[in-house]
Amino acid sequence: MMNNNEILEGKFPLAYIKSLPAQQLADVAQRMRSAMVESLLESGGHFSSNLGTIELTLALHYVFNSPRDKFLFDVGHQCYAHKIITGRGEAFASIRQFGGLSGFTRPQESEHDILSSGHASVSLSVAAGMVAGQALEMRKQERVLAIIGDAGLSGGIAFEALNHIGAMGLPVIVILNDNQMSIAPGCGALHEHLAILEDRNFFTTLGFEYWGDYDGHDCALMVDLFTKAKAVQRPLLIHLKTQKGKGYPAAEIDPIAYHGITGKGQAKASAPSYTQIFSEALVGLAQKHEDVVAITAAMPSGTGVDKLEKLMPQRCYDVGIAEQHAVAFASGLALAGKRVVVALYATFLQRAVDQVIHDVVMQRLPMIITLDRAGVVAGDGESHQGVYDIALLQSLPNLIFLAPASGEELKLMLSWASEQSTLVVIRYAKAEIPDAQLKIPLEPLVLGVGVFWHRVEDAAILLVSLGSLAIEVERAIEYLGERNIAVDHCHARFIKPLNVEYWQSLLAKYSLVVTLEEAVVDGGWGVQLASLMSMAQERPRFLHLGVESSLLPHGSRDDLLRFCQLDGTSIAQRVASYYQYLDDKSSADVV
Ligand SMILES: Cc1ncc(C[n+]2csc(CCOP(=O)(O)OP(=O)(O)O)c2C)c(N)n1
Ligand SMILES: CC(=O)[C@@H](O)[C@H](O)COP(=O)(O)O
Numbered sequence: 001m002m003n004n005n006e007i008l009e010g011k012f013p014l015a016y017i018k019s020l021p022a023q024q025l026a027d028v029a030q031r032m033r034s035a036m037v038e039s040l041l042e043s044g045g046h047f048s049s050n051l052g053t054i055e056l057t058l059a060l061h062y063v064f065n066s067p068r069d070k071f072l073f074d075v076g077h078q079c080y081a082h083k084i085i086t087g088r089g090e091a092f093a094s095i096r097q098f099g100g101l102s103g104f105t106r107p108q109e110s111e112h113d114i115l116s117s118g119h120a121s122v123s124l125s126v127a128a129g130m131v132a133g134q135a136l137e138m139r140k141q142e143r144v145l146a147i148i149g150d151a152g153l154s155g156g157i158a159f160e161a162l163n164h165i166g167a168m169g170l171p172v173i174v175i176l177n178d179n180q181m182s183i184a185p186g187c188g189a190l191h192e193h194l195a196i197l198e199d200r201n202f203f204t205t206l207g208f209e210y211w212g213d214y215d216g217h218d219c220a221l222m223v224d225l226f227t228k229a230k231a232v233q234r235p236l237l238i239h240l241k242t243q244k245g246k247g248y249p250a251a252e253i254d255p256i257a258y259h260g261i262t263g264k265g266q267a268k269a270s271a272p273s274y275t276q277i278f279s280e281a282l283v284g285l286a287q288k289h290e291d292v293v294a295i296t297a298a299m300p301s302g303t304g305v306d307k308l309e310k311l312m313p314q315r316c317y318d319v320g321i322a323e324q325h326a327v328a329f330a331s332g333l334a335l336a337g338k339r340v341v342v343a344l345y346a347t348f349l350q351r352a353v354d355q356v357i358h359d360v361v362m363q364r365l366p367m368i369i370t371l372d373r374a375g376v377v378a379g380d381g382e383s384h385q386g387v388y389d390i391a392l393l394q395s396l397p398n399l400i401f402l403a404p405a406s407g408e409e410l411k412l413m414l415s416w417a418s419e420q421s422t423l424v425v426i427r428y429a430k431a432e433i434p435d436a437q438l439k440i441p442l443e444p445l446v447l448g449v450g451v452f453w454h455r456v457e458d459a460a461i462l463l464v465s466l467g468s469l470a471i472e473v474e475r476a477i478e479y480l481g482e483r484n485i486a487v488d489h490c491h492a493r494f495i496k497p498l499n500v501e502y503w504q505s506l507l508a509k510y511s512l513v514v515t516l517e518e519a520v521v522d523g524g525w526g527v528q529l530a531s532l533m534s535m536a537q538e539r540p541r542f543l544h545l546g547v548e549s550s551l552l553p554h555g556s557r558d559d560l561l562r563f564c565q566l567d568g569t570s571i572a573q574r575v576a577s578y579y580q581y582l583d584d585k586s587s588a589d590v591v
């Protein structure tokens, strides 16, 4: 029989596993669990969800024939056993690292991965579409399975898909991996319902055949169930009960702390993060104003809302994986006179853009939306990069949009935002705050106006930074100084509004203005700033630096900043070479 390491070394491919008697799968699962634990403690990654899905993934591969049969892992954060089984064990130690395996399913990595995953609750809709498409082509022998968690299933799109699949009678197989947990404890009425399902239940009412609940760690039982499922030609939901963190006692006790872990081989934070500062500032705000309430969409610890939740649970709402609902719900609370703070990840706000437009700005409501993980996001890769928010939001009316560059500034902005009578969005990165390195005194906020972090006499170049890039710009200035290139640095603070007079008169003083944002350049803030000068007689040259390739890979924050050429050294090199180019060009023009 195989040993633990040999499982990762790929000595026992899928064909071998499928040739074993079903009774031996439990042993394979145990060995895979040990190998996975050892590797993840070193590399980091999603831990508890993956320990809970080993048996069900083995049983699925044992019975169905991937890639002919299609497995759609919802979110995809629980697909590690699938990666190992489908021949990626040898690279497993590289998971989520730059150039290594993705932490989610990725078709570019394997023909067994159908979707580039990362965001929750979409697997049922995609499965429905695939089944509908196959039916049109009479390819009925291919089965499509959505493997979705109990929290993923509570997302709005999943409900919409259940409704559609049930009505159409599409033979989608839904494997419900119910561990009674989201990242945080499960919440919502569906969560309660899953605990007490009877013969006639939510799923059967919608037209599904319901099989459950069953032990999702019993391989032989699941092999039997899945074999029978192959013959079912109508919507089928198989309800499996699993345990998050299964087999690793510390993760079983505290699956939240072990949802995603930092590996031993990875740098630990040495300074507080924007999240921590926000978390404390939110508590301070709620203590100051009785009408403050906060909303999280299934990310209480990730956004830092958990601190307030512990102190004042009645003033916090975890609405589950429901970003659209979170924003529309916030609009209701605002109409009821509450000062609402909605704390989201920038990438998940994408789900709720229409609610921001229709239910907040069109209603002219005051509200604060904080966007954590805005900018490059380590670890998770392309699905989680927070780089579209500026392009998506900056054209909206009735909106103030801010980007702090230090912890102190974040506190100031949150407090200032709570006094405004309009929507205020504050974006900040998944990064440590640079306060300890800063000598710049904190100035009061003036609407639409930036602050200088660095100013010298006769600088021809102005670097205008947004938020977390300010510190990289300070690093770039050192490098440029060593090359005798004099620059000024203004930290813009406001993405919107821009005080037109202030910016026009400031930008006109320079021959080159470099805009820097941790977001996509196309349709981004720098382009917006430059447009203020379109009517000016004397226009500076502009260089817009930001994220150029919008589908960023996974890696550490430093890896990603380097990849985007937004780290201090790259910024300096790009500024220096563009300046040199302009210089050469103007000399050539004179000749
Ligand atoms: C749209 C969206 N919102 C939030 C998240 C963050 N998130 C990732 S996994 C997860 C919990 C998923 O719980 P469940 O589906 O039950 O899977 P489990 O981790 O319990 O296996 C959340 C909230 C996400 N990936 N996508
Ligand atoms: C899969 C998912 O969406 C979350 O688990 C995410 O990976 C959390 O990211 P943070 O670790 O940045 O909170």
Ligand SMILES: [Mg+2]
Pocket (backbone or CB within 6 Å): 149, 150, 151, 152, 177, 178, 179, 180, 181, 182
């Ligand atoms: Mg769950």
